[in-house]
Amino acid sequence: MQDLAIIWDWVGFAVRWLHVVAAMAWIGSSFYFIALDLGLRQAPDLPKGAHGEEWQVHGGGFYHIRKYLVAPAQMPEHLTWFKWESYTTWLSGAALLMVVYWAGAELYLIDLTKMDLAPWQAIAISAGSLTIGWLVYDLLCKSGLSARPTFLMVLLFVLLVAMGWGYNQIFTGRAMMLHLGAFTATIMTANVFFIIMPNQRIVVADLKSGRTPDAKYGKIAKLRSTHNNYLTLPVVFLMLSNHYPLAFATEWNWLIAGLVFLMGVTIRHYFNTRHARKGSPNWTWAVTAVLFICIMWLSTAPLRQDSVEASEARALTPTEQRFAAADGFDDVAGIVPGRCSMCHAREPFYDGIRRAPKGIVLETPADIARAARQVYLQAGVSHAMPPANVTYMEPDERQAIIRWYRAAGRG
Ligand code: HEC
Structure with missing residues (x-):
């Protein structure tokens, strides 16, 4: 998985x-x-049926193109x-x-x-x-x-x-x-x-x-x-x-x-x-x-807040529940908000970020279960997140994410 x-x-x-x-x-x-x-x-010498012509130069040669409106x-x-x-x-x-x-x-x-x-x-x-x-x-x-x-x-x-x-x-x-x-x-x-x-x-x-x-x-x-x-x-x-x-x-x-x-x-x-x-x-x-x-x-009109609230209210799907129940989830739920939620929040407080980037919110355990695959890819397997590791994520924290994600796959 x-x-x-x-x-x-x-x-x-x-x-x-x-x-x-x-x-x-x-x-x-x-x-x-x-x-x-x-x-x-x-051009004076256009054949019958021809509508116009153009000379072009490209790539070391000359092209002479004629257009026939209906057909030659x-x-x-x-x-x-x-x-x-x-x-x-x-x-x-x-x-x-x-x-x-x-x-x-x-x-x-x-x-x-x-x-x-x-x-x-x-x-x-x-x-x-x-x-x-x-x-x-x-x-x-x-x-x-x-x-x-x-x-x-x-x-x-x-x-x-x-x-x-x-x-x-x-x-x-x-x-x-x-x-x-x-x-x-x-x-x-x-x-x-x-x-x-x-x-x-x-x-x-x-x-x-x-x-x-x-x-x-x-x-x-x-x-x-x-x-x-x-x-x-x-x-x-x-x-x-x-x-x-x-x-x-x-x-x-x-x-x-x-x-x-x-x-x-x-x-x-x-x-x-x-x-x-x-x-x-x-x-x-x-x-x-x-x-x-x-x-x-x-674009600066206020965002519908209820959209984020509803994702909070939505029950986890069976797959998401499996991630929330997998071994190591507690560790991950402890790590991720600390490293990610200054940007990925309902109301981000990182300078210059007005909205959760890509709509990804990582504040509660349920948020993390919903975004499991992306957290795994962005912060576990690859080091794309946090950007430039601004929040000093440790290698063993990334390992914890990988272990948890894989445990859910086996479970
Ligand atoms: C300094 C702010 C900041 C922090 C901290 C941060 N992110 Fe992001 N994140 C961003 C921005 C900005 C983007 C949008 C990047 C883009 O548009 O390509 C993003 C995008 C993402 C995406 C979507 C990627 C995609 O292309 O769909 C995921 C998933 C993600 N971040 C996860 C995380 C995780 C997990 C953490 C913590 C380990 C984290 N981010 C920490 C700013 C941050």
Whole structure:
């Protein structure tokens, strides 16, 4: 069992590594194509059907790229597709969601002051909301609204903020931000998988059989890619937010998320305009800064104290009870508060720490039983905690934690 905790932690790291790398590849290629698209120029010798071209220099060579709006007159022999960047990002992200938030539902997903859910119920809401959310978005895009793209964007914004608010009624603040990010990223990948790629395949099939492809497929794909363009930056913010309790551990986290979506638009607008060589709309930075200041201000709103109190009231699960009953628990319950609770407290008194870091409270024996695996990994096996050993934790105290954790595994 103790080895399982270590293996599980490494599984989480490996999946996260893959996820971040895949996301870099996806976002990188997507930014590249957006900039390329906007920067295309007309040239006198463009072949029929070509919409524009661009010359680029990179890595010691010159590239001459042409874009055909619907399709070239003939199918080229070799065609490079860009889709696995997106699929890999989503698949590894889904795996990470399962490793961290589903397997750790009691710690990270469920907030008993908000809703008294069993882990399987919380997991069902997590998976169900992502699916239903996509279906709603897809219906909106397929309705007549696609003729009014700006209005559709506003509706999408309302949908995202509503989802954030809804998640915050059910899950921990941390899980709310993460799920809103996962929902947004699901929209983006599903746009590629269910809309952009199938349409592209129709066009390719038409070309191969000598038919002229309908231009509507290109237009539909363009609408979805425009959404993806504006959603990219907010998704990254939401995914990183779990490192910053100030962002997620307030009443107003859903509003913060809403402002982040607006920042996604203002920042992208600046670059989109520049890449289209239509000048530099510097005012967007002023708006972005104002939005960011609003976010900082919202983050200082008082934390719901009852959330911490409820975790106190919650009965220990059978696993947690086993940790509380294992040999050596009394020693650990004596050691940990003295070394950790100046920071990991309901009201921390360590300078500069306003809230229990990562929401981990280590004051009472029950707190310690609930966080057993993390205490073991952070302060037993590794020396990550206390940071820089500021509270002078002794080696034999770490040994006591390891002995206790392993005893619980044997028991
Ligand atoms: C000086 C303040 C301080 C002390 C003392 C301290 N911690 Fe922490 N702890 C932090 C901070 C800050 C973080 C957040 C680190 C981050 O965001 O990566 C943290 C994070 C953690 C986490 C979550 C790690 C994660 O990535 O999920 C655990 C578990 C933890 N501490 C356990 C302990 C234990 C056990 C002790 C005592 C042995 C302890 N801490 C002592 C400040 C402290």
